Amino acid sequence: MNIIEVRDLTKRFNGLTAVDGISFEVEKGEIFAFLGPNGAGKSTTIKILTTILQPSSGQVRINGHDPLKDPDAVRRSFGIVFQDPSLDDDLTALENMELHGVLYKVPAKTRRPRIEMLLKLVDLWDRRDDQAKTFSGGMKRRLEIARGLLHHPDILFLDEPTLGLDPQTRNHMWNYIQEINRREGMTVFFTTHYMEEAERMAGRIVVIDHGKIIALGTASELKERTATGSLEDAFLALTGYEIREEQASGSDHLRAIGRAFGSRK
Amino acid sequence: MSTIYILWLRQLKKYSRSRARVVAQLVQPLLFLVAFGFGFGPVFERAGNGSYIQYLASGIIAQSVLFTAAFTGAELIWDKQIGFLKETMVAPVPRWQIMLGRTLGGATVACIQGVMAFLLTLLVGFRPTSLLMLPAGLFFTFLIALFFTSLGTAIGSKVNDMQGFQLTMNFLIMPIFFLSGALFPLDGLSSGLKAVTTFNPLAYGIDGIRGSLIGVSHFGLPSDYLVLGLTVLAVFGIGNYLFRKIQI
Numbered sequence: 001m002n003i004i005e006v007r008d009l010t011k012r013f014n015g016l017t018a019v020d021g022i023s024f025e026v027e028k029g030e031i032f033a034f035l036g037p038n039g040a041g042k043s044t045t046i047k048i049l050t051t052i053l054q055p056s057s058g059q060v061r062i063n064g065h066d067p068l069k070d071p072d073a074v075r076r077s078f079g080i081v082f083q084d085p086s087l088d089d090d091l092t093a094l095e096n097m098e099l100h101g102v103l104y105k106v107p108a109k110t111r112r113p114r115i116e117m118l119l120k121l122v123d124l125w126d127r128r129d130d131q132a133k134t135f136s137g138g139m140k141r142r143l144e145i146a147r148g149l150l151h152h153p154d155i156l157f158l159d160e161p162t163l164g165l166d167p168q169t170r171n172h173m174w175n176y177i178q179e180i181n182r183r184e185g186m187t188v189f190f191t192t193h194y195m196e197e198a199e200r201m202a203g204r205i206v207v208i209d210h211g212k213i214i215a216l217g218t219a220s221e222l223k224e225r226t227a228t229g230s231l232e233d234a235f236l237a238l239t240g241y242e243i244r245e246e247q248a249s250g251s252d253h254l255r256a257i258g259r260a261f262g263s264r265k
Numbered sequence: 266m267s268t269i270y271i272l273w274l275r276q277l278k279k280y281s282r283s284r285a286r287v288v289a290q291l292v293q294p295l296l297f298l299v300a301f302g303f304g305f306g307p308v309f310e311r312a313g314n315g316s317y318i319q320y321l322a323s324g325i326i327a328q329s330v331l332f333t334a335a336f337t338g339a340e341l342i343w344d345k346q347i348g349f350l351k352e353t354m355v356a357p358v359p360r361w362q363i364m365l366g367r368t369l370g371g372a373t374v375a376c377i378q379g380v381m382a383f384l385l386t387l388l389v390g391f392r393p394t395s396l397l398m399l400p401a402g403l404f405f406t407f408l409i410a411l412f413f414t415s416l417g418t419a420i421g422s423k424v425n426d427m428q429g430f431q432l433t434m435n436f437l438i439m440p441i442f443f444l445s446g447a448l449f450p451l452d453g454l455s456s457g458l459k460a461v462t463t464f465n466p467l468a469y470g471i472d473g474i475r476g477s478l479i480g481v482s483h484f485g486l487p488s489d490y491l492v493l494g495l496t497v498l499a500v501f502g503i504g505n506y507l508f509r510k511i512q513i
Contacts, residue, residue: 047513050355051354051355052351052354052355052512052513053512053513054512072357072358072359075355075356075357075358076357077357078355080355082348082351082352084348085347085348086347086348086349086351086352087347087348087349087352088275088279088344088347088349088352089347090278090279090282090283091275091278091279095275095278098271099271099272099275100352100356102267102268102271103268103271103352103353103356103357103358104356104357105267105357105358131282
């Protein structure tokens with residue numbers, strides 16, 4: 001059974017096509033990696049799958065529901081760890097966890113022990129009563145991951161979850177995720193720039209570039225297809241060696257326009 | 266229910282942790298109270314209108330409420346920028362509950378700020394004429410708070426940067442405040458100004474507080490209640506609609 005179905009999905013922002021007619025399916029219980037260089041359209045796709053953005057065209061089904069028609073049913077199906085920070089800095093680590101637990105309707109009986117277990121997993125239990133604004137970047141990242149794992153959804157989206165984490169935390173995190181995946185059949189959909197992580201964790205991998213899917217298969221299939229020895233080389237062979245610039249925000253966009261006009265002189 | 270409660274509680278926690286904000290949002294009303302109250306007091310009294318502090322107090326209470334309440338919109342933009350809004354927007358709860366929790370939280374904070382402003386007015390000599398009517402005064406305070414948190418949320422939903430928000434607020438909030446009867450009586454105004462104040466929802470809110478606290482009312486408490494209640498419903502509806510449409 002396919003838990004995620006995407007058909008001809010397109011998203012345009014003022015003339016710029018971020019996602020260009022992509023189609024793929026993810027099976028229930030799969031660990032699925034979504035790879036691509038910066039600005040390839042990964043985060044935009046995740047935002048559409050998680051109801052934050054609306055697509056320009058195409059169909060999406062999450063757990064059988066359409067994010068446009070029934071966003072609440074879709075939101076009941078997934079959990080997400082965002083690429084950018086999304087903590088409330090004024091609240092303590094514990095309060096951030098509690099708030100998430102209440103929003104995601106984790107019953108108090110399960111919530112309290114699980115919060116303790118997760119904060120210990122990411123080594124923040126001793127700092128539970130400190131406001132998130134006193135945390136370093138790495139600690140905030142760990143808190144976000146602990147928070148994302150607090151409820152066990154049907155689908156877990158992880159957008160570059162391990163960025164800036166040390167190998168120990170990464171290891172803890174993936175062990176925990178793999179265990180829920182095995183025990184509860186939770187589907188995992190993640191993006192990463194660490195190719196060895198994708199190779200180790202993902203059953204199937206999709207490579208997206210310039211908004212289009214350019215490869216889909218297991219790590220060994222991708223290596224075979226590109227006649228390379230590692231996924232990193234396969235990735236480079238598929239997407240090229242050129243460094244990409246990301247259109248991050250409105251002001252970046254304005255700067256780009258400024259450059260375009262400046263070069264006409 | 267728990268969603269609304271936890272987001273309401275969040276607003277209160279954030280407020281209680283920001284002493285600077287509590288003080289800053291009291292300084293402005295205090296300044297108005299002292300400068301206007303004592304500055305215009307003698308003129309007001311010579312014109313035969315009685316004590317100006319008695320008149321002005323209700324306006325000052327409303328002022329501190331409306332600025333604190335409108336600040337909810339700035340918090341919304343802030344939550345967009347730090348990313349926290351995303352966390353709530355993907356949660357498996359209806360967005361109207363998120364909006365309601367935030368709005369009630371902002372309104373509660375604004376009411377607390379209003380009560381503190383009330384205590385300040387007592388310090389400078391304001392005396393409510395009827396203690397029995399204090400709850401009615403608090404009720405109007407809460408309606409004003411709801412009106413401006415909803416308005417702030419509506420604007421904060423559409424605007425993405427703080428500067429834009431400040432600008433919109435200055436264009437909207439300042440005229441609403443100055444043309445509301447907060448600072449001067451509505452009786453005997455020129456017809457133009459009279460028309461403007463008649464369509465200003467805040468005028469009814471302040472009139473309601475004043476009617477409750479000192480028993481002097483321009484429109485009468487039932488009309489105050491009716492007009493303000495209806496506009497609160499309308500603005501809340503608009504704020505809720507725009508909030509649900511937010512894309513990040």
